[in-house]
Amino acid sequence: MIYDLAIVGAGPGGLHAAKWANKKGLKVALIEKRKDISKITRYCSEHIILDEDYNGDTIKVDTAAGKIISTKNGWEVNYRGQFCPVTDKYYYSPKQYAVHFAWPNGRPFAYKYGKGTLLQGLLDECLALGVTYINETTAYDVMENPSGVELKCVSKGKKFKVNAKKMVAADGASAQLAQKLGRNNERGYFGFALCLAVYMSNVKTYKPSDWKGWWGRCYGTNLAPLMGTGPEGHFDWADMIILGSPKEPPEKTFEYFTQKGPMAFMFENAKIEAKHCCTTKAYTPLKNPAKGHSIMIGDAAAFVEVQAQGALSCGFRAAEAVAKELDGKNGFEEYNQWWLKSFEFNDEGMMQVTTGYALIPTYTDDEIDYLFSLCHGHTLDGSWSQYKSPKMMWNLILKDPEKIKRERPEVWAKIQARGTQTLSESINK
Amino acid sequence: MATLKINGKKIKVADGTTILEAARAHDIEIPTLCSNEALKPYGACRLCVVEVTKNGMTTIETSCTYPAEEGLDVKTNSARVINNRKIVIELYLARCPNVKIIRQLAEEYGVKESAPQMGKDNDYCILCGLCVRACNEVVKAGAIQFAGSGINKIVDSPFHKTAEDCIACGSCAFVCPTGIIKKNDLPATAQCTPEGCSPTGPQREILNWQVEHKLKECSKCGNPYAPEPHLQKITRQYNFLPEFFNICPSCRQYPVVDEEKCLGCGGCMENCPIGALELDDRGGYDKKAHVFTENCTACHTCEDYCPMRAIS
Numbered sequence: 001m002i003y004d005l006a007i008v009g010a011g012p013g014g015l016h017a018a019k020w021a022n023k024k025g026l027k028v029a030l031i032e033k034r035k036d037i038s039k040i041t042r043y044c045s046e047h048i049i050l051d052e053d054y055n056g057d058t059i060k061v062d063t064a065a066g067k068i069i070s071t072k073n074g075w076e077v078n079y080r081g082q083f084c085p086v087t088d089k090y091y092y093s094p095k096q097y098a099v100h101f102a103w104p105n106g107r108p109f110a111y112k113y114g115k116g117t118l119l120q121g122l123l124d125e126c127l128a129l130g131v132t133y134i135n136e137t138t139a140y141d142v143m144e145n146p147s148g149v150e151l152k153c154v155s156k157g158k159k160f161k162v163n164a165k166k167m168v169a170a171d172g173a174s175a176q177l178a179q180k181l182g183r184n185n186e187r188g189y190f191g192f193a194l195c196l197a198v199y200m201s202n203v204k205t206y207k208p209s210d211w212k213g214w215w216g217r218c219y220g221t222n223l224a225p226l227m228g229t230g231p232e233g234h235f236d237w238a239d240m241i242i243l244g245s246p247k248e249p250p251e252k253t254f255e256y257f258t259q260k261g262p263m264a265f266m267f268e269n270a271k272i273e274a275k276h277c278c279t280t281k282a283y284t285p286l287k288n289p290a291k292g293h294s295i296m297i298g299d300a301a302a303f304v305e306v307q308a309q310g311a312l313s314c315g316f317r318a319a320e321a322v323a324k325e326l327d328g329k330n331g332f333e334e335y336n337q338w339w340l341k342s343f344e345f346n347d348e349g350m351m352q353v354t355t356g357y358a359l360i361p362t363y364t365d366d367e368i369d370y371l372f373s374l375c376h377g378h379t380l381d382g383s384w385s386q387y388k389s390p391k392m393m394w395n396l397i398l399k400d401p402e403k404i405k406r407e408r409p410e411v412w413a414k415i416q417a418r419g420t421q422t423l424s425e426s427i428n429k
Numbered sequence: 430m431a432t433l434k435i436n437g438k439k440i441k442v443a444d445g446t447t448i449l450e451a452a453r454a455h456d457i458e459i460p461t462l463c464s465n466e467a468l469k470p471y472g473a474c475r476l477c478v479v480e481v482t483k484n485g486m487t488t489i490e491t492s493c494t495y496p497a498e499e500g501l502d503v504k505t506n507s508a509r510v511i512n513n514r515k516i517v518i519e520l521y522l523a524r525c526p527n528v529k530i531i532r533q534l535a536e537e538y539g540v541k542e543s544a545p546q547m548g549k550d551n552d553y554c555i556l557c558g559l560c561v562r563a564c565n566e567v568v569k570a571g572a573i574q575f576a577g578s579g580i581n582k583i584v585d586s587p588f589h590k591t592a593e594d595c596i597a598c599g600s601c602a603f604v605c606p607t608g609i610i611k612k613n614d615l616p617a618t619a620q621c622t623p624e625g626c627s628p629t630g631p632q633r634e635i636l637n638w639q640v641e642h643k644l645k646e647c648s649k650c651g652n653p654y655a656p657e658p659h660l661q662k663i664t665r666q667y668n669f670l671p672e673f674f675n676i677c678p679s680c681r682q683y684p685v686v687d688e689e690k691c692l693g694c695g696g697c698m699e700n701c702p703i704g705a706l707e708l709d710d711r712g713g714y715d716k717k718a719h720v721f722t723e724n725c726t727a728c729h730t731c732e733d734y735c736p737m738r739a740i741s
Contacts (some may be wrong), residue, residue: 033698035710041693140704154704157721173697179668194696194736246733274714278738280698
């Protein structure tokens with residue numbers, strides 16, 4: 001049995017690719033590691049981001065009809081779960097100076113949703129269409145041959161092979177299949193982060209519409225602890241997100257942050273309801289995700305992540321690309337061009353902003369207090385983007401450079417060093 | 430599926446199978462010197478010749494490259510086949526009179542006299558290409574190649590100098606049927622010049638490619654176990670942590686999942702290079718990582734990628 005298309009990973013990207021490839025008449029096999037994708041144990045922040053022209057698309061959410069709509073890529077996804085609007089974003093310094101992002105009149109810049117509900121909905125559509133769904137199966141290796149791909153799979157310890165003319169690898173940020181095809185060799189590798197998310201009830205000052213982050217060594221880590229909206233069904237729970245590494249396990253940081261750190265008072269009566277975690281790898285993006293017989297889509301080709309909406313777009317475009325390619329047209333080249341112009345991380349200028357993101361350990365806690373105090377009391381545009389937000393913040397800080405030069409020359413010297421190198425330079429260092 | 434006859438026996442095989450594979454799957458022996466399951470068929474040694482009858486026409490073919498097609502009638506030991514094989518063995522005997530496997534084949538097939546001298550006397554390489562192909566196809570190092578042509582054809586390192594891309598993995602020596610590739614693991618010693626002596630650690634040399642590389646010593650048992658460039662290549666290929674190969678395979682232990690701590694995020698299986706970890710789904714959010722030790726190489730990559738430190 002040779003499928004037209006084998007898709008690895010039933011996340012938003014893989015499922016959307018399966019749905020649209022099937023609609024285009026292709027014989028599709030969808031391979032997924034998990035048995036039940038509606039109960040997600042791999043942590044995900046689960047937000048639909050409404051930023052205008054974010055990653056080449058502007059997403060609209062119709063909460064009444066339960067629809068997530070792409071206005072630029074032209075897809076629409078049904079979602080039968082709940083939405084929770086996110087309206088305010090705060091970054092705090094050690095002394096609680098805050099950088100505030102929000103639109104006027106409480107217009108949301110993101111919606112928290114339930115990824116499990118979204119995926120199950122898409123899967124049901126795929127199954128009704130007749131997609132071959134091979135779950136509880138890991139595709140751990142892939143070989144390309146002149147006529148297509150051969151995937152090595154394993155299920156409950158038993159190994160077998162799946163053959164297809166084309167492959168869409170939607171296997172996430174760990175990018176294992178890209179690795180097996182040697183495609184990661186052209187990418188810069190930063191390392192990986194361990195992430196722990198703890199859902200808690202009775203957290204003081206918690207509001208479901210807020211997204212908060214705390215910057216400063218005093219909070220116990222270089223990687224800012226974050227707090228977002230709880231999971232679908234429990235928007236009243238707070239979602240405490242801690243990043244770490246094997247040397248700095250997130251659980252230890254969580255204990256410190258909630259019991260000893262400056263914000264411990266928030267958690268005096270808090271109760272831990274559930275814990276999720278994940279591991280994520282950071283590579284620079286693939287320049288040509290579609291090559292040979294395979295396309296790496298979504299996080300598998302991205303710098304860290306594309307979010308659910310980016311993955312949905314990737315899946316949608318990849319289905320089109322594969323159908324065209326099998327039809328003898330140049331679908332892969334089209335996909336690559338779309339990928340390069342759509343995603344912000346493919347733009348060196350945007351990536352440069354992220355180098356300024358590393359507030360710690362570059363600046364001391366006192367210096368962070370000073371920088372944030374320059375933003376305190378202002379409200380910046382409501383934005384989720386990890387590229388636009390720091391850019392807006394730095395623009396505000398640097399509005400009066402003379403003042404910084406005069407008041408804190410040592411901080412000014414550090415700011416000068418920031419952004420002088422492009423991302424590729426900092427990786428190659 | 431295809432149905433064919435080998436030595437009168439009806440055999441069913443999957444599409445894409447070669448005659449050699451089909452015969453071996455049914456315990457019909459065909460001698461070869463240049464075939465290896467891990468490598469693409471090559472058809473160089475000509476020992477695997479068989480008689481193939483297709484559409485009433487009978488030809489002599491190499492079974493390692495010929496697809497097992499529907500309706501073929503194959504004979505692996507007819508008088509014509511044996512005669513052909515004898516000629517090939519005779520030529521090998523002329524070229525390599527002192528190679529053990531050639532002498533064994535000659536004895537088995539009753540070949541006593543070698544063919545008149547072919548200009549090559551007492552060679553040890555039969556140009557089967559196993560070493561070159563293993564280096565290119567499996568190791569993907571591309572360190573050695575064929576050089577020269579005709580009777581001057583040999584296997585060699587580039588420009589007959591040190592093979593820069595050789596990682597001293599020893600695959601070439603392992604697959605060589607005649608044993609002409611000389612791989613030596615040398616104990617720690619000292620390198621001496623008139624100025625004095627300096628100690629060197631244990632090393633592996635492959636004389637044919639003029640290569641010498643340091644052997645990595647296990648930090649637990651102290652045994653030198655693999656050349657450093659070989660380990661570096663694997664580390665890069667599979668994204669292992671730099672410290673990963675500090676411990677040798679014999680000192681490794683299989684990972685154990687602490688189910689109290691495991692939250693079932695799947696970080697371990699996402700990053701397992703060989704799919705040895707899977708998620709045991711017990712309903713709802715109750716999912717636990719499970720190690721299938723039959724597939725596990727005990728590389729412990731999963732340990733590093735566990736956010737809960739639940740794998741040890």
